[in-house]
Amino acid sequence: MPRTLVDKLWDQHAILTREDGETLIWIDRHFVHEGSHHAFAKLKSRGARVARPDLTFGVADHYVPTRGRAGPIPDEGVRRMVEQLTENTGLHGVHLFGLDDPRQGIVHVVGPEQGLTLPGLTVVCGDSHTSTHGAFGALAFGIGASEVAHVLTTQTLWQRKPKRMRISVEGPLTPGVGAKDIALTWIARLGADGAQGHAIEYAGSAVRALSMEGRLTLCNLSIEGGGRCGMVAPDETTLAYLRGRPYAPAGEAFERAAGDWLALAGDADAAFDREVSFRGDEIAPTVTWGTNPGDALPIDAAVPDPERIADPGRAAHARDALAYMDLRPGQPLTGIRIDRVFIGSCTNARIEDLRAAAAVLAGRTARVPGLVSPGSSLVKRQAEEEGLDRIFVEAGLDWVESGCSMCVGMNGDLLKPGERSASTTNRNFKGRQGPGSRTHLMSPAMAAAAAVAGHLADARPMLAGRL
Amino acid sequence: MEPLRRLDRAVACPLPLANVDTDQIIPARFMKQPRQAGYGGFLLHDLRFGPDGAALGLSLDDPARAGAGVLVARRNFGGGSSREAAVYALVDFGVRCVVAPSFGDIFASNAVNNGLLPAVVSEADAERLIAALEGGLDRLSVDLEACRIEGLPEPVSFSVDPVWRTKLLNGWDDLDLTLSHADAIRAWAEADAERRRWARPSSSC
Missing domain, CATH: 3.30.499.10 (Aconitase, domain 3)
Structure with a gap:
């Protein structure tokens, strides 16, 4: 049976499926941040250890000050949040991109930049904008603290397979229009809950023409339309971005991986549960006027x-x-x-x-x-x-x-x-x-x-x- | 986790709003607290209290709704941020069931992981329930075995993912179940490490 990108990602990560349809999936990358303190507290209360520190990465981003980094953080509550992350990652042997690291940044920028995010991976983080990483053709989604604790303890997660939705944008965008405008346009049309329960695949010539940066913006906003995750099939743009990234495979290993990654693209005749399409030239610079992104x-x-x-x-x-x-x-x-x-x-x-x-x-x-x-x-x-x-x-x-x-x-x-x-x-x-x-x-x-x-x-x- | 079978004549509160996102359920500035501190006081904080701390008269603070165990809201309840603290705020306040036509995906699974039932009803039934509650009805019973809300002249059916229903009815925690599959997970991971050699972070770092 022909399969879409999300079908292939799902099949490659399914460890077992119960009679009731819940599947235990393997998690390839898990990012934690200051807000993950609830999950670390759960581990502590069970006396549990992080199962795979080698697949877990800490990034200080949610609470970090944007000024005066040379000195101590003045707000005690904020300082405590950053310190807690350092303590928890240290305790469990998890690598931390901390405040003093020249590679520190926002988790959904750092992951791709470091080559930690790759096509064909499952990526989770206790942050709804984890959908960002789908830009590489990864199955990436945000989870809550209980699930963070579950992944830390087992490197797995119970999931129900999402429905498949394709959003296509065909034909070139007009000058001055970009990925943010595509996202706000589809969310305005479908509503802030329009894609609930769905994994979104972005397709069409306008999406293919986007840089990785643009694709990251587009996938990032999937959650704002209610989508479980968003993704773009890997192609030459993806490979060009990844070559030479610190944590990505190198040399021959990269070329072998690239073969596997390009094969992730959905089969031509694979069916989606829902299809929505736009013309590139109907998308204008778009702004919000209200209190949700729709x-x-x-x-x-x-x-x-x-x-x-x-x-x-x-x-x-x-x-x-x-x-x-x-x-x-x-x-x-x-x-x-x-x-x-x-x-x-x-x-x-x-x-x-x-x-x-x-x-x-x-x-x-x-x-x-x-x-x-x-x-x-x-x-x-x-x-x-x-x-x-x-x-x-x-x-x-x-x-x-x-x-x-x-x-x-x-x-x-x-x-x-x-x-x-x-x-x-x-x-x-x-x-x-x-x-x-x-x-x-x-x-x-x-x-x-x-x-x-x-x-x-x-x-x-x-x-x-x-x- | 405490099993949830039936909420009998629980105080019910209407929240006639759509798109109550998790930033509204608990504003970010409260999330630095450890859970032991109790999150109930933060629930819907900025909809309930003005900048000077004065109550704004939200239904939740109506003395007739004190101790509310059931909330009835409009569509897309709990969209937005994945913060499980939104569920902590509801649970610590005493809420065991939110009734709405739809829920944010992440919120709903967080809810179930904390013994909070996200009960999905039709838009029309949500409006009927809200109208009745605004009209003076103050109690609803929620029967999870029958997937039924009682309190109106006719019971209202709700839906919930059958897997979540079983979890809630039994008070199950995923983690114990998963650990019982430890051998299968280990075997899968070993085979996968051969199958997808590129999936591990490069060791050159």
Whole structure:
């Protein structure tokens, strides 16, 4: 029977399947972070050890400060979180990319960058954006603390096979449109729960044409449409990215592996439970107006009017969202003034993202303050080698260290109550960037354009002649 | 884990909101605490309390709903972040069952791992239950063996993954079950190490 990519990944990791359909699957890579303290506490209470420290990697990202790293972390609670990770990984012999490591960064940036994430692997982490790693053709998904403890103890997980969904984008994207816009567009069409229970495979010529950075952004946002995971079949773009990465196979071993990886692509006649398709040229620069990532529209649209939404549940949601966001029905999106810009996160802080933001900001001044936090310390170094840091600083934005920062606000990088941000992150939930914060999600180029304009704005005119 | 068979005339609370994501169920700033501290006070914190700490009048804080064991919400309850702390907040508050038309995938499996039942009902039944609770009904019984919610004139059926139902009914923990397969896991891993030699991280680091 013809198989899709997810079928092949599933079959290669199934240890046993019970009569009730639950399958015990093998986990190839497990990433832990400061938030994994609950799971380590569970191990301690059972007197258990980490079964495979060689397949487990720690990354300090959720709580790390983005400034003043030379000294001790001033906030005691935050400091304790970072110290706990160092203690727990040390105790169990797990390698840690800690605060003092030149390779430190956000787990979903570090994994790929180090070649820890490979095609054909199962990758889990106690973080919903683990779907990011699927960009390599891996089965990668976020899990909760009980499951983290289960993987630490057994290197396995009980799972029910997800349904298969294919999202295809055919035909070229227009200039100034990228992976973030594809993601916000499909999530807006299907809803924030549109892909629940499904493993998403992204396909079509526009997806094939994306760089690894773009594919990582696209897969990262799978969870925002409710998907269990997202993936792209490995191809030459995947192989080119992986060659020479520190933890990836090298030399002949790489070429042998590459054969196995390319064979993971779904069979031509394999069936999906659900298919959705878009034309590349129907995707515009897209921003969110509401309180979940499905509340997204092209930048030239207006804030929706709840009175014109037929479905009562959706109308109620829109009313509530507009009240929280302090927006009026019919107001043009481009007129929405912002207080702050954040360029960062596991969604959009890779080198290509920073280049796109810098292309808009070069020679221009931001009208609002903002933070640029690279996805990893290595991305930071590369950006500095390319002179991007100077562009951000000259525009008036702060160039800081790498971490989850203002995407989740755990380290203290927060908006003030009522403040409105243009943000390259993944969640515009109420209070996500701090109590009372108002978040508009968009691509790095669009966030940079908003910084320059002081309000939401179309980046395309500002990119003219610069792409 | 404590088995869950039936919640008899539990205090039930309407939460007439869609897309209650896990950031709202427990805001990130509370997650530094060890679990022993108890997470119940953080449940839906910023929907319940303003910046000055004053109660905003959410249904959960209505004295008639004190000790709520069942919540009834709209679609996509628990989407977003994988934080199991969202489930800790519900469980520590005393909630044993959330009824909604759909749940975030990760939230639902976290719930089951902590003995909390994610009961899926139709949109129409969720609206009927919410309307009845807002109209003064304050108790519901949840029968997991029969997959039935009682309290309205007609019982409401709910669905739950049969595997999860068995786990909840018996209070089973995955870990004990998995450890009983230790030999099969070991044999599989040995064969796999030959089959997929590239799957181990390169040892050159």
